[in-house]
Amino acid sequence: KNEVEQSPQNLTAQEGEFITINCSYSVGISALHWLQQHPGGGIVSLFMLSSGKKKHGRLIATINIQEKHSSLHITASHPRDSAVYICAVSRANYGQNFVFGPGTRLSVLP
Amino acid sequence: EAQVTQNPRYLITVTGKKLTVTCSQNMNHEYMSWYRQDPGLGLRQIYYSMNVEVTDKGDVPEGYKVSRKEKRNFPLILESPSPNQTSLYFCASSLSGFGYTFGSGTRLTVV
Numbered sequence: 001k002n003e004v005e006q007s008p009q010n011l012t013a014q015e016g017e018f019i020t021i022n023c024s025y026s027v028g029i030s031a032l033h034w035l036q037q038h039p040g041g042g043i044v045s046l047f048m049l050s051s052g053k054k055k056h057g058r059l060i061a062t063i064n065i066q067e068k069h070s071s072l073h074i075t076a077s078h079p080r081d082s083a084v085y086i087c088a089v090s091r092a093n094y095g096q097n098f099v100f101g102p103g104t105r106l107s108v109l110p
Numbered sequence: 111e112a113q114v115t116q117n118p119r120y121l122i123t124v125t126g127k128k129l130t131v132t133c134s135q136n137m138n139h140e141y142m143s144w145y146r147q148d149p150g151l152g153l154r155q156i157y158y159s160m161n162v163e164v165t166d167k168g169d170v171p172e173g174y175k176v177s178r179k180e181k182r183n184f185p186l187i188l189e190s191p192s193p194n195q196t197s198l199y200f201c202a203s204s205l206s207g208f209g210y211t212f213g214s215g216t217r218l219t220v221v
Contacts, residue, residue: 031207043200043212086153095160096141096207097168100153 003027004101006087012107019074021104023087026068030093034061034072035086037103043086046072077108112137116201116213123191123220131186131216133201139211141204142184143168144176146197147215153200159184191220 004025013019023032034046047054047061049070054061058077063070074081087101114135123129135142143158145168155168159178173195175187184203188195196219202210 033210035210041198041215043202043215045209045211048207048209088153090207095166096143096158096204097166098143098145098155098158099169100155102152 002102003099004087004089006085006101006104008104009102010105010107012109013077015078015108015110017077017108019077019081019106019108021072021085021087021106023070023072023101024068025070025087025089025101027089027099028092029089031090032063032070033088033090033098034070035088037084037086039083046085074106079108079110082107112211114201114203114211114213116199116216118216119214120217121219123218125192125220126190129188129191129218131188131199131201131218133184133186133213134182135184135203135211136182137203137205137211138181139203139205140181141207141210142178143202143210144174144184144186145200145202146170147200148197156186156199191218193220196220 007022031050036044049063058075060073084103086103088098091097117132144156145153147153154170157176159165199216201213204210
Protein backbone atom coordinates (compact mmCIF):
# COMPACT_ATOMS: atom_id res chain seq x y z
CA LYS A 1 0.00 0.00 0.00
CA ASN A 2 1.37 3.41 -0.95
CA GLU A 3 1.94 5.82 1.90
CA VAL A 4 0.10 8.60 0.05
CA GLU A 5 -2.89 7.92 -2.16
CA GLN A 6 -5.00 10.24 -4.26
CA SER A 7 -8.40 10.01 -5.89
CA PRO A 8 -9.52 10.26 -8.51
CA GLN A 9 -6.60 9.41 -10.74
CA ASN A 10 -8.12 11.33 -13.65
CA LEU A 11 -10.88 13.91 -13.68
CA THR A 12 -12.63 15.70 -16.52
CA ALA A 13 -14.90 18.61 -15.69
CA GLN A 14 -16.86 21.28 -17.52
CA GLU A 15 -15.87 24.89 -17.02
CA GLY A 16 -17.55 26.33 -13.95
CA GLU A 17 -17.89 23.04 -12.06
CA PHE A 18 -16.83 22.58 -8.44
CA ILE A 19 -13.96 20.10 -8.21
CA THR A 20 -12.68 18.02 -5.32
CA ILE A 21 -9.44 16.04 -5.25
CA ASN A 22 -8.75 13.78 -2.29
CA CYS A 23 -5.52 12.71 -0.59
CA SER A 24 -5.16 10.11 2.15
CA TYR A 25 -1.95 9.11 3.89
CA SER A 26 -0.88 6.36 6.23
CA VAL A 27 2.20 7.84 7.96
CA GLY A 28 2.66 10.40 10.68
CA ILE A 29 3.24 13.79 9.12
CA SER A 30 4.47 17.22 10.10
CA ALA A 31 2.81 18.92 7.12
CA LEU A 32 0.93 18.26 3.89
CA HIS A 33 1.54 20.11 0.65
CA TRP A 34 -0.52 20.48 -2.50
CA LEU A 35 1.40 21.02 -5.73
CA GLN A 36 0.28 21.84 -9.25
CA GLN A 37 2.21 20.57 -12.25
CA HIS A 38 1.43 22.38 -15.48
CA PRO A 39 1.20 20.60 -18.83
CA GLY A 40 4.62 22.04 -19.66
CA GLY A 41 6.11 20.31 -16.61
CA GLY A 42 6.64 23.22 -14.23
CA ILE A 43 5.67 22.66 -10.59
CA VAL A 44 4.06 25.25 -8.34
CA SER A 45 3.48 24.92 -4.63
CA LEU A 46 -0.17 25.74 -3.84
CA PHE A 47 -0.62 25.10 -0.11
CA MET A 48 1.13 23.87 2.98
CA LEU A 49 -1.20 22.60 5.73
CA SER A 50 -0.64 21.24 9.19
CA SER A 51 -4.23 21.73 10.37
CA GLY A 52 -7.56 23.22 9.36
CA LYS A 53 -8.24 24.98 6.11
CA LYS A 54 -6.57 27.45 3.76
CA LYS A 55 -7.99 29.45 0.86
CA HIS A 56 -6.27 31.18 -2.00
CA GLY A 57 -8.47 32.65 -4.68
CA ARG A 58 -10.65 29.84 -6.06
CA LEU A 59 -8.63 27.13 -4.35
CA ILE A 60 -9.43 25.74 -0.92
CA ALA A 61 -7.45 23.07 0.90
CA THR A 62 -8.52 21.24 4.04
CA ILE A 63 -6.89 18.65 6.24
CA ASN A 64 -8.26 16.29 8.88
CA ILE A 65 -5.29 15.05 10.91
CA GLN A 66 -7.31 12.44 12.83
CA GLU A 67 -8.62 10.86 9.63
CA LYS A 68 -5.31 11.35 7.76
CA HIS A 69 -7.12 12.96 4.87
CA SER A 70 -6.89 16.17 2.88
CA SER A 71 -9.00 17.64 0.11
CA LEU A 72 -8.27 20.24 -2.53
CA HIS A 73 -11.31 22.07 -3.88
CA ILE A 74 -11.46 24.27 -6.96
CA THR A 75 -14.49 26.51 -7.25
CA ALA A 76 -15.72 27.84 -10.61
CA SER A 77 -13.18 25.74 -12.50
CA HIS A 78 -11.56 27.13 -15.64
CA PRO A 79 -9.62 25.49 -18.49
CA ARG A 80 -6.43 27.08 -17.14
CA ASP A 81 -6.85 24.89 -14.04
CA SER A 82 -6.05 21.86 -16.22
CA ALA A 83 -2.96 20.33 -14.66
CA VAL A 84 -1.77 17.46 -12.49
CA TYR A 85 -2.38 18.04 -8.79
CA ILE A 86 0.01 16.29 -6.43
CA CYS A 87 -0.31 15.73 -2.71
CA ALA A 88 2.94 15.46 -0.72
CA VAL A 89 3.57 14.86 2.96
CA SER A 90 6.64 15.53 5.07
CA ARG A 91 7.14 12.58 7.40
CA ALA A 92 7.01 13.41 11.09
CA ASN A 93 10.43 13.44 12.80
CA TYR A 94 12.22 13.25 9.45
CA GLY A 95 12.72 16.94 8.78
CA GLN A 96 11.90 17.73 5.17
CA ASN A 97 11.72 14.11 4.00
CA PHE A 98 8.83 14.04 1.54
CA VAL A 99 6.70 11.32 0.05
CA PHE A 100 4.38 12.07 -2.85
CA GLY A 101 1.02 10.88 -4.05
CA PRO A 102 0.65 9.67 -7.64
CA GLY A 103 -1.14 12.82 -8.76
CA THR A 104 -4.60 13.61 -10.13
CA ARG A 105 -4.80 14.66 -13.75
CA LEU A 106 -7.51 17.32 -14.17
CA SER A 107 -8.89 18.46 -17.50
CA VAL A 108 -11.38 21.32 -17.53
CA LEU A 109 -13.25 21.65 -20.78
CA PRO A 110 -14.59 24.99 -22.05
CA GLU B 111 13.23 37.84 -9.77
CA ALA B 112 13.00 35.20 -7.04
CA GLN B 113 13.80 31.87 -8.59
CA VAL B 114 15.45 28.48 -8.49
CA THR B 115 17.77 27.97 -11.44
CA GLN B 116 18.72 24.52 -12.65
CA ASN B 117 21.28 23.80 -15.32
CA PRO B 118 21.32 22.23 -17.78
CA ARG B 119 17.68 21.92 -18.86
CA TYR B 120 18.45 18.96 -21.10
CA LEU B 121 21.38 16.57 -21.03
CA ILE B 122 22.21 13.41 -22.92
CA THR B 123 25.24 11.54 -21.60
CA VAL B 124 26.86 8.12 -21.69
CA THR B 125 26.98 5.51 -18.97
CA GLY B 126 29.75 6.11 -16.48
CA LYS B 127 30.59 9.70 -17.37
CA LYS B 128 30.42 11.82 -14.23
CA LEU B 129 28.06 14.76 -14.38
CA THR B 130 26.78 17.56 -12.17
CA VAL B 131 23.39 19.24 -12.33
CA THR B 132 23.56 22.64 -10.71
CA CYS B 133 20.85 24.26 -8.61
CA SER B 134 20.97 27.82 -7.33
CA GLN B 135 18.40 29.94 -5.49
CA ASN B 136 18.43 33.69 -4.84
CA MET B 137 15.87 33.81 -2.01
CA ASN B 138 18.15 33.06 0.96
CA HIS B 139 16.18 29.84 1.62
CA GLU B 140 17.51 27.40 4.21
CA TYR B 141 15.87 24.29 2.76
CA MET B 142 16.79 22.77 -0.58
CA SER B 143 16.01 19.39 -2.10
CA TRP B 144 16.29 17.24 -5.20
CA TYR B 145 13.60 15.05 -6.74
CA ARG B 146 13.26 12.78 -9.71
CA GLN B 147 10.06 12.18 -11.61
CA ASP B 148 9.42 9.02 -13.61
CA PRO B 149 6.30 7.82 -15.45
CA GLY B 150 4.25 5.54 -13.24
CA LEU B 151 6.42 6.27 -10.18
CA GLY B 152 5.72 9.97 -9.74
CA LEU B 153 7.97 12.28 -7.79
CA ARG B 154 10.52 10.82 -5.40
CA GLN B 155 12.93 12.66 -3.16
CA ILE B 156 16.65 12.03 -3.67
CA TYR B 157 18.33 14.26 -1.07
CA TYR B 158 17.45 17.27 0.99
CA SER B 159 19.31 19.88 3.00
CA MET B 160 18.00 21.94 5.87
CA ASN B 161 21.08 24.14 6.21
CA VAL B 162 24.62 24.66 5.00
CA GLU B 163 26.75 21.53 5.48
CA VAL B 164 23.65 19.51 6.48
CA THR B 165 22.30 16.97 4.00
CA ASP B 166 19.98 13.98 4.43
CA LYS B 167 18.92 11.09 2.24
CA GLY B 168 15.50 10.99 0.73
CA ASP B 169 13.82 7.83 -0.55
CA VAL B 170 16.04 7.19 -3.58
CA PRO B 171 19.61 8.41 -2.82
CA GLU B 172 21.52 5.51 -4.39
CA GLY B 173 23.84 6.62 -7.18
CA TYR B 174 23.67 10.31 -6.26
CA LYS B 175 25.72 12.72 -4.21
CA VAL B 176 24.99 16.26 -3.08
CA SER B 177 26.84 19.01 -1.28
CA ARG B 178 25.72 22.20 0.45
CA LYS B 179 28.82 24.32 0.91
CA GLU B 180 26.94 27.58 0.63
CA LYS B 181 23.32 28.51 1.17
CA ARG B 182 22.41 29.33 -2.41
CA ASN B 183 23.79 26.24 -4.20
CA PHE B 184 22.87 22.59 -3.99
CA PRO B 185 24.44 20.60 -6.84
CA LEU B 186 23.42 17.04 -7.69
CA ILE B 187 26.32 14.81 -8.66
CA LEU B 188 26.08 11.53 -10.55
CA GLU B 189 29.51 9.92 -10.19
CA SER B 190 28.83 7.07 -12.60
CA PRO B 191 25.47 7.54 -14.32
CA SER B 192 23.52 4.51 -15.45
CA PRO B 193 20.51 4.22 -17.79
CA ASN B 194 18.15 3.77 -14.82
CA GLN B 195 18.98 7.34 -13.82
CA THR B 196 17.33 8.62 -16.97
CA SER B 197 14.65 10.87 -15.54
CA LEU B 198 13.26 14.37 -15.08
CA TYR B 199 14.97 16.05 -12.14
CA PHE B 200 13.68 18.96 -10.06
CA CYS B 201 15.43 21.08 -7.51
CA ALA B 202 13.37 23.08 -4.99
CA SER B 203 13.97 25.49 -2.14
CA SER B 204 11.93 26.76 0.78
CA LEU B 205 12.07 29.22 3.64
CA SER B 206 11.52 26.99 6.66
CA GLY B 207 9.34 24.52 4.75
CA PHE B 208 6.30 26.74 4.33
CA GLY B 209 6.09 26.34 0.59
CA TYR B 210 8.57 25.31 -2.02
CA THR B 211 9.79 27.07 -5.13
CA PHE B 212 10.72 24.60 -7.86
CA GLY B 213 13.25 24.88 -10.63
CA SER B 214 12.20 24.31 -14.23
CA GLY B 215 13.55 20.77 -14.32
CA THR B 216 16.44 18.94 -15.98
CA ARG B 217 15.67 16.15 -18.40
CA LEU B 218 18.54 13.67 -18.23
CA THR B 219 19.04 10.80 -20.63
CA VAL B 220 21.80 8.26 -19.96
CA VAL B 221 22.63 5.97 -22.88
